Amino acid sequence: xxxxxxxxxxxxxRIQDVAHHAGVSPMTVSRALRNxxxxxxxxxxxxxxxxxxxxxxxxxxxxxxxxxxxxxxxxILPSLRNSLFANTVQGISDVLHTAGxxxxxxxxxxxxxxxxxxxxxxxQQRVCGLLLHNTKHxxxxxxxxxxxxxxxxxxxxxxQHPLDMAVSYSNHQAAKAMTLHLAGRGxxxxxxxxxxxxxxxxxxxxxxxxxxxxxxxxIEADPRIMLEMPGGTGAGAQAMRRLxxxxxxxxxxxxxxDVLAIGAMLECQRQGWTVPGRVAIASFDDVDMLQxxxxxxxxxxxxRYDIGRCCAEAVLDRLHGRACEPIRLDLKFEIIxxxxx
Numbered sequence: 168x169x170x171x172x173x174x175x176x177x178x179x180x181r182i183q184d185v186a187h188h189a190g191v192s193p194m195t196v197s198r199a200l201r202n203x204x205x206x207x208x209x210x211x212x213x214x215x216x217x218x219x220x221x222x223x224x225x226x227x228x229x230x231x232x233x234x235x236x237x238x239x240x241x242x243i244l245p246s247l248r249n250s251l252f253a254n255t256v257q258g259i260s261d262v263l264h265t266a267g268x269x270x271x272x273x274x275x276x277x278x279x280x281x282x283x284x285x286x287x288x289x290x291q292q293r294v295c296g297l298l299l300h301n302t303k304h305x306x307x308x309x310x311x312x313x314x315x316x317x318x319x320x321x322x323x324x325x326x327q328h329p330l331d332m333a334v335s336y337s338n339h340q341a342a343k344a345m346t347l348h349l350a351g352r353g354x355x356x357x358x359x360x361x362x363x364x365x366x367x368x369x370x371x372x373x374x375x376x377x378x379x380x381x382x383x384x385x386i387e388a389d390p391r392i393m394l395e396m397p398g399g400t401g402a403g404a405q406a407m408r409r410l411x412x413x414x415x416x417x418x419x420x421x422x423x424x425d426v427l428a429i430g431a432m433l434e435c436q437r438q439g440w441t442v443p444g445r446v447a448i449a450s451f452d453d454v455d456m457l458q459x460x461x462x463x464x465x466x467x468x469x470x471r472y473d474i475g476r477c478c479a480e481a482v483l484d485r486l487h488g489r490a491c492e493p494i495r496l497d498l499k500f501e502i503i504x505x506x507x508x
Contacts, residue, residue, distance in 0.1 A: 180223045188217035203267075238268045240482055241289035242298040243282055245323075245367075247274045249398075251425070251452050251471070252300075255322065258475025259298065266483050268295070275301065279366050283308045290315050296482035302326040302333070303368040318485040320478040323369050325497050332485075334478040334496045338369050341467045341500040342376030343383075345421055345449055348465075348502050350384050354419035354447055357381075358392035358410045360403070360431075361423040370395075373423040373451065392417060396427060403430025404437075411440065419447040419508070425454045425466065432460050432507070447508040462506030470498045 186193040191214065199206045199214040206214075217223070240263055244252050260270050271294065273285035283305045289297060290311060297312070300323040304312075312319055312330055319331040324338050349357050359377045361370045374393070381388050391413040396402040403422060407430070410417055422428035428450035435442050442448050442462055450457055453466035477496060484490040 180221050182223070184221055185214065185217045185223045188221055189213045237293045237295055239271050239292065239294045240268055240296040240298060240479070241286075241292075241294040242270060242272045242300075243275050243285050243289075244272065244300050245275050245277045247272070251454065254471040255475035258472040258477075259479040260475075262476050262479035262483065268483070277363075277366060279303065279305045279308070283311070286311055290317075295486055296320075298322060298478055298482070299330075301368065302329070303366065304330070318482045320481050322474055322478050324372055325495065326368075329493065329495060332478075332481050332494045332496075334474055334481055334494070334498065336469060336474075336498055336500045337376075338372035339376040339379070341451070341469075342373040342421070342423060343380040344376075344500070344502055345451070345465075345467050346377050346380030347383070348504070349419045349421060349447060349449055349508060350380070350386075352447070352508055354508075355386065356389075356392070356414060356416045356418050357386075358394075358414070358417055358420040359423065360394045360396055360406045360410075360420060360427055362398055362427075363395050370423065377421065377423075389414070392420075398424065398426055400426055400430030400433065403427035404434035405430075407431040407434040407440075408438075411438075411446070417446060419449065421449045421451075423451045425450050425452045425457060428464055428466075429456060429460070432464060442507050449508055453503055458505065460507070465505045465508040466503050468501040468503050470500070473498050 182193045182196050185196045189196065196214050199211050203211050242259060263270050271289065275282035275285055282301055286297065286308055294317065296318040299319065299321050302321045302324045309330065321329050321333045322335050325335045326333050346357060359374065361374055364370045364374065378388055392410055394406050394409065396406045403426060406427060410420055420431065422431055428448060432442065432448055440446055448464055450464050450466040453468040457464040457466050477498065481494060
């Protein structure tokens with residue numbers, strides 16, 4: 168039987184061709200590609216050289232159909248434009264690559280319905296695990312995951328009731344700690360700005376943490392200095408103007424998002440509002456730019472690379488039978504004090 172033809176008329180390379188070039192059986196080629204640790208180094212090198220020489224591409228879909236599992240882990244983030252997730256993705260990728268697994272990424276656009284659609288698509292591709300930034304999900308998403316029987320790790324917040332496993336930090340505790348930190352530096356009229364709360368469990372938990380800190384301090388919450396804003400530096404600048412107009416006694420603002428804080432810092436410079444003399448500015452996530460602002464900005468630092476690394480390890484441990492029990496791993500956070508407060 169000759170080689171199969173596709174629509175463009177080019178011959179497809181089969182596993183039998185690799186076997187012929189390597190001088191081994193097709194079964195040996197399959198074993199060397201799928202379980203390289205089970206063959207000798209010399210045999211593995213012969214197969215790899217044959218694969219490279221003739222351009223063979225293993226059929227991962229067919230392999231997953233036969234084993235009911237692929238080597239692909241699906242990750243769903245709320246946005247691919249947000250650089251905050253880069254370190255987490257890198258941590259995941261480093262661990263999976265070392266283990267011979269692959270990462271597939273989808274963007275939910277901060278919409279639970281889009282997350283549901285992405286999860287369905289991933290499960291149809293027979294991913295061997297799911298990593299979800301959200302901890303809030305649709306009812307159908309919960310049913311899909313319950314039926315899928317694959318390891319699932321939620322990473323955006325240390326939820327009390329994870330679907331399966333959680334590897335993260337507490338947004339609530341982080342926001343509370345920063346608010347108390349500002350109060351400890353003599354600030355009493357502390358404004359708060361967050362991204363929209365709808366379908367965003369991280370924003371909700373950060374606001375709850377801020378309110379919990381005010382309650383502990385005996386300070387009454389003032390809705391006039393609590394804002395929800397869309398993302399972007401322009402939104403941060405607008406929030407700063409609104410807060411300063413709303414409350415003449417405002418002496419600090421906690422921005423629960425770095426890009427918002429950067430916009431606010433630039434607006435303070437434009438308006439001549441000295442930081443921290445007139446108003447202190449604090450932020451969340453600690454992107455690199457904050458330490459190069461003038462003044463440098465105090466922020467909550469999140470161990471995003473470690474979150475990525477640990478959640479990937481949790482999936483692999485489950486897949487390889489090294490851990491069977493659900494985990495809830497708290498990787499903590501750190502308050503980085505700088506000149507803006």
